[in-house]
Amino acid sequence: MLVPLTRKTFEELVPLVATGDQYKYYWGKFSDLLRRLLISIAGVVAVVILRSFLGQAFNIVIFLLGFSAGFYWLWGPVYLASQRNRLLRRYPYSGFWQGEVQDVFVTEELIGTEETVNQRGELVLVENRERCLNLEVGDETGFYTNLQVPLKREHRAIRPGDVAQMVVVSNRSDLSRISQVSDIYLSDYDLWVSDYPYLRRDSFVEVSRRLSEPTARMSTPERPHPRTSPRKKRSRKYT
Structure with missing residues (x-):
């Protein structure tokens, strides 16, 4: 069938913003969290260095960049899941x-x-x-x-x-x-x-x-047969 x-129904089933299950998927293991923390620290350091070149005229921009970099460890999974959802929603x-x-x-x-x-x-x-x-x-x-x-x-x-x-x-x-x-x-x-x-x-x-x-x-009306690759026979059984 x-x-x-x-x-509308499809976009309800595949949301643009990450769901709780999707966030949990990209939260990953402790090693994944540690990797995001290192990225956050490197990002904050880069923003501090950038501020020394730009001066106080760009304080608001610097603050936003620093805030985003500092909390990448927290919002990173939302971004990754949303990007993956977008790849499916493009159809x-x-x-x-x-x-x-x-x-x-x-x-x-x-x-x-x-x-x-x-x-x-x-x-x-x-x-x-x-x-x-x-x-x-x-x-x-x-x-x-x-x-x-x-x-x-x-x-x-x-x-x-x-x-x-x-x-x-x-x-x-x-x-x-x-x-x-x-x-x-x-x-x-x-x-x-x-x-x-x-x-x-x-x-x-x-x-x-x-x-x-x-x-x-x-x-339900009859639908044309979707084209798929030929099914390969399997000799191994599930136990």
Whole structure:
């Protein structure tokens, strides 16, 4: 099922300013906070140096620059999330998509490497790997996409055939070619599968409830088949 969304509804689902979940995503770990603090300190130092060249005639400008730089550690996540939202909001057309989980399996992905010294004093390269959930969803029209996210305990409930819902965006008014998709909502478990939480979740659940009613499905017009890359068969099963 693919139902076009009005621009107003889409902008409610993908806000211009970061939501709480999006802010939390970009707040990151302690190392991310420390990095932003260092940027704030460097920014304040740069503003102080700039003030010595400009003099008191630009005090208001200097104050605003210093205030912004000093609190970058706090407002930085808002800026980063808002920029990411803007990249999705640039597409003029959007739709509510509902299909099924086609396949689900776990892989171990390389997320980084680091050098360390073993007991014999030799320098060795250690690979950091993370277990990831690979979720493949599709529908009867042939549309197919996949999402890879870090594995969580609640993901173990997911099985092929589960109902999957998300927002899709396109540059075409008939949504015949999908350019990007949002995070995925599994209504059977009230479970979200996402790396970045694009959608305002309470609003999406309300849209899902409204559009998934039998009357809404009966009145939905047939949509052209979105073009997607051929689906690859997977032999590895999710356990």
